[in-house]
Amino acid sequence: MKPNGDRGYHTDTTDLGFACPIIMPSRIRPVARTLHATRRLAAAMARRMLFVTRTLYCNIRRIRHTPQDNELAYQCNICGRNSYAPIAHLTREEKTCLCGSSVRLRALIHVLSLELFGSSLTLPNFPLRRDLVGIDMSGAATYAQRLSKRLGYTNTFLHKSPRLDITEPNSSWIENCDFVISSDVFEHVAPPIERAFTNTFQILKPGGVFVLTVPYTPVGDTVEHFPDLYEYRIERSNGKWVLLNTTREGILQEFDNLVFHGGDGETLELRIFSKRGVLSELQRAGFVDINIHKETVSDFGILWPQEWSLPISARRP
Secondary structure, eight states, X not given: OEEBTBTOEEXXXXXXXXXXXXXXXXXXHHXXXXXXXXXXHHHHHHHHHHHHHHHHHHHHHHHHOOOOTTEEEEEOTTTOOEEEEEGGGOOSSOOOSTTOOOHHHXXXXXXXXXXXXXXXXXXXXXXXXXXXXXXXXXXXXXXXHHHHTTEEEEEEBSSSSSBOOTTSOOGGGTTOEEEEEEESOGGGSOSOTHHHHHHHHHHEEEEEEEEEEOOEESSSOOEESOTTOOEEEEEEETTEEEEEEEOTTOOEEEEOSOOEESSTTSEEOOEEEEHHXXXXXXXXXXXXXXXXXXXXXXXXXXXXXXXXSOOEEEEOO
């Protein structure tokens, strides 16, 4: 909108429904502003109503739906919705609720609730306890915002703020947390991996709880893909990803056949844990009350057809 002498303002009013510019007297401008604001508000309300209608429709379908023999009806303990899914789809990673939760994510909230409150609550029913301070390491958006509304929870990241490098945590984190969550992160942390477990222990207050998931094998030992990793970079070479490493001794190494989680070139898998290896690292760091949570919680859609890569809880004494 541009001044046009004493006659008022010259404006392009395409948004008002006119096909060409007009001369708008100054006294008309408040009406135009109100019209613009009303249209924006109406559009926002329409989007909100569409979302509510879709959610209500999906919930009615779930209420009316009678689960078949191969299905499980449950309440998602992250969003609180009543849901159902074929039992074959209730795998560790498959999203089986409208909110995007999987068995792994629902199990995280289940274990956290048990450890903090002594019973398994849905996240919407967590008590409002901002005094319970905790951090997560790149926690899933599915539950992160909801958790931050109930507890003194901070979701941290390696490459953006709020930042946490678990191999070198800032001193402000030390003995600051009542709980720490790390879900499928430690398999990507640079070696030696014992630093990550020791630093997590130090971040917790005495009595604090660590809720951990990592993919692990039921037998054998932890396998480090790059045990001498020191100064390294990942780049494309001849159409594939390669890792170029210089060891502490100055030896140059090159690795191909890399395994990424989250898509090609995303987060590099540095190790495959074993069950024995994970428990040993927790014990070495000083944790006690170490529990592998293999319990079925069908009310919350938590099933474990396999006994590997289960959630683990441990406490700092």
